[in-house]
Amino acid sequence: MNSNILILPGSLRLGSYNRKLASEAMRLLSMTDAVISRVDLADYPLPIYDGDAETESGVPQNAQLIAQRIAAQDGLLIVSPEYNASIPPLLKNAIDWASRVRKVDGRPVQPFKGLVVGLASASPGRFGGMRGLEAIRIVLRALGAEVMTQQCIVLRADEGFDEDGRLTDDVARASLEALCERLLDTARSLSRHG
Ligand SMILES: Cc1cc2nc3c(=O)[nH]c(=O)nc-3n(C[C@H](O)[C@H](O)[C@H](O)COP(=O)(O)O)c2cc1C
Numbered sequence: 001m002n003s004n005i006l007i008l009p010g011s012l013r014l015g016s017y018n019r020k021l022a023s024e025a026m027r028l029l030s031m032t033d034a035v036i037s038r039v040d041l042a043d044y045p046l047p048i049y050d051g052d053a054e055t056e057s058g059v060p061q062n063a064q065l066i067a068q069r070i071a072a073q074d075g076l077l078i079v080s081p082e083y084n085a086s087i088p089p090l091l092k093n094a095i096d097w098a099s100r101v102r103k104v105d106g107r108p109v110q111p112f113k114g115l116v117v118g119l120a121s122a123s124p125g126r127f128g129g130m131r132g133l134e135a136i137r138i139v140l141r142a143l144g145a146e147v148m149t150q151q152c153i154v155l156r157a158d159e160g161f162d163e164d165g166r167l168t169d170d171v172a173r174a175s176l177e178a179l180c181e182r183l184l185d186t187a188r189s190l191s192r193h194g
Contacts, residue, residue, distance in 0.1 A: 003074040003187045005029055007038040010080025010091035017122035017157035018129075020165045021176070022079040025120065028180045029077075034187075039069055041094055048089075049096045063097035068104045070111040075187030076145075077180070079120045082132020087139065099143055112143035114192045118183035120152040120176065128155030146190060152179040 007029070009022040022038065029036045044062035047053060059067075070076060080091050098111050117140050121129025130153050140147050152175045154160050160169055167173045 001191075001193070003034045003184060003191060004072060004193075005034050005036050005075040005077065005184065005187060006069060006073045007036065007077045007079065008091075009038075009040070010078060010088050012040075012042050012090065016081075017124070017154065017160065018079045018081050018120075020161045021120055021122045021152075021154055021157075021167075022077075023165055024167055024173075024176055025077055025079060025180055028177060029184065032184055034075075034184055037069075039066065041066075041090055044094070046093055046097050049093055049100075054100060059097060059100050063094070064101050064104070066094055067098040067101035067109065067111040070098060070115065071104055071109045072193075073115060073187075074191045074193060075116040075118065075183050077118045077120065077183055078136060079122070080129070080132060080136065081123055082121060082127070082129040082135075085131040086135040087132055091136070092139070095139060095143075110144060112140060112145045114190065115140075115145045116183065116187040116190050117145045117147045118151070118179050119147065120154075120179060122154035122157035122160065124156060124158040126155055128153035128157070146186070148179075148182060148186060150179055150182050152176045 119133045123129040
């Protein structure tokens with residue numbers, strides 16, 4: 001069976017370097033036999049997590065839809081900036097809400113448990129977002145995901161893409177290719193869907 005891989009950018013910004021990097025990953029993965037899709041968090045707006053809101057109204061439908069999409073995947077590629085050396089609130093909030101989903105279509109589900117996750121980050125800075133990826137790693141491991149050690153970091157991302165949004169640096173491109181290849185291999189071998 002073909003593997004399902006979801007790409008999740010952690011930025012909504014028009015002109016986002018991470019969205020460009022996600023598009024590059026999408027192009028690479030689309031050349032394989034895997035089924036590739038992308039989730040744009042702009043399509044699933046969510047309030048900031050609040051336990052009282054959850055008690056009163058339950059988990060919002062958009063969180064359930066995100067969890068449902070994640071639960072259907074063998075692999076997830078998160079492509080996210082770092083904010084103040086950590087996870088951007090957009091991404092953390094979506095993960096927090098999705099982690100509260102217990103059932104999809106009446107069946108018990110743990111959307112992140114056993115999910116193979118690859119991480120990538122682009123930043124105009126000299127760390128390329130690697131500290132943020134460490135923070136994402138901790139969160140996803142706590143949720144039972146199989147977070148791969150290999151990652152892709154694009155530093156000086158303001159100079160890293162051409163006008164068509166393609167990576168200009170061969171080292172960065174090779175790193176993304178290697179990450180995508182490893183993600184696919186690992187997702188195939190650890191598939192949660194038989
Ligand atoms: C609140 C905030 C905090 C930031 N902190 C960091 C940081 O710790 N390290 C870093 O490399 N860039 C940091 N940046 C700069 C982002 O890397 C930059 O805005 C980047 O373009 C965001 O990703 P995007 O292009 O995908 O939207 C920060 C930006 C914001 C708005």
